[in-house]
Structures are given as structure tokens and as C-alpha cells.
Amino acid sequence: MAKEEHETFRDSKGAAGSSPRSDDIVTVRPSTELLSRQKLPYFVGISEASAGARGVSMNLIVIPPGGAAQPHLHRGYETAIYLLEGRVETRFGPGLSKSIVNQAGDFIFIPANLPHQPVNLSATEPARAIVARNDPNEQESVVPYDPAPERA
Numbered sequence: 006m007a008k009e010e011h012e013t014f015r016d017s018k019g020a021a022g023s024s025p026r027s028d029d030i031v032t033v034r035p036s037t038e039l040l041s042r043q044k045l046p047y048f049v050g051i052s053e054a055s056a057g058a059r060g061v062s063m064n065l066i067v068i069p070p071g072g073a074a075q076p077h078l079h080r081g082y083e084t085a086i087y088l089l090e091g092r093v094e095t096r097f098g099p100g101l102s103k104s105i106v107n108q109a110g111d112f113i114f115i116p117a118n119l120p121h122q123p124v125n126l127s128a129t130e131p132a133r134a135i136v137a138r139n140d141p142n143e144q145e146s147v148v149p150y151d152p153a154p155e156r157a
Contacts, residue, residue, distance in 0.1 A: 091132025100155035
């Protein structure tokens with residue numbers, strides 16, 4: 006993945022800087038949509054690269070109308086999601102054999118190492134969610150998952 010671009014960091018006094026210090030509040034206002042390893046548009050919020058975070062990342066993910074993430078898992082990291090807009094079916098488990106449907110306003114927890122694939126159930130509206138992980142390098146632990154061998 007290409008080096009991520011972020012707007013200038015601002016400390017608690019509003020001063021611009023290029024590397025946040027651990028004793029300042031950092032504001033990140035992403036202006037560039039990126040493509041995640043899961044093949045979804047997202048906006049980097051808080052991460053090690055954007056804010057100097059050491060144990061957390063938080064981003065805005067968008068699932069386009071009728072879209073889906075590539076099946077994947079997060080090796081060694083838990084994921085917490087707040088669904089802002091839309092209805093999303095998440096297929097999960099071995100062979101993606103289980104499924105749950107969530108709607109705007111739901112909080113969702115995905116354990117570490119659990120294969121999953123979110124799918125936007127709307128053909129006309131995007132789904133948007135805030136995604137947080139206990140991984141400051143938000144895309145480094147993403148591992149593609151092929152459900153086919155476990156479906157047999």
C-alpha cells in the first residue's frame with residue numbers, strides 16, 4: 006500500500022507540525038480517500054502514522070452501494086465498529102458460514118483472527134462505519150482469507 010497522506014497535525018494550541026508529540030492532542034482531518042487492503046474506500050483517522058498512536062487506530066470505512074470487502078481477518082487484533090449509516094450483512098467464521106445483519110446505530114465487536122466479510126445490503130446507498138482496532142498500524146494486520154477450502 007502506498008504511503009498514506011494526512012493533513013497537517015495540530016497540537017492542543019493549534020500549532021501545525023509534522024510529527025505529533027506524546028503530550029499533545031492531535032487532530033486529524035483526512036482529506037483523501039484511500040483503498041484498504043479489504044478493497045474498500047476509507048479515511049484514515051487515528052493511527053501510528055497519523056497521530057503517533059501506540060495501541061489504537063480509528064477510521065471511517067465506506068462500503069459502496071452493493072459493495073463488499075474482500076474476505077479477511079485481522080491477525081492478533083480485535084475490531085470494534087459503530088455503524089453510522091446503512092444495513093450490513095457480515096459473513097464470518099470458517100468458510101464464512103455464519104452471518105449477522107446490522108443496521109445504523111449498532112455497535113459490533115469482531116474478535117481477533119476471525120475471518121469476516123461485510124456486505125452492504127443496499128444497492129443505492131453507501132454504508133458508513135467508524136472502525137477501531139487495538140492495532141496502531143490499521144492495515145498491517147489485515148490478512149486476506151479464502152473461504153473456499155473450508156466450505157467443502
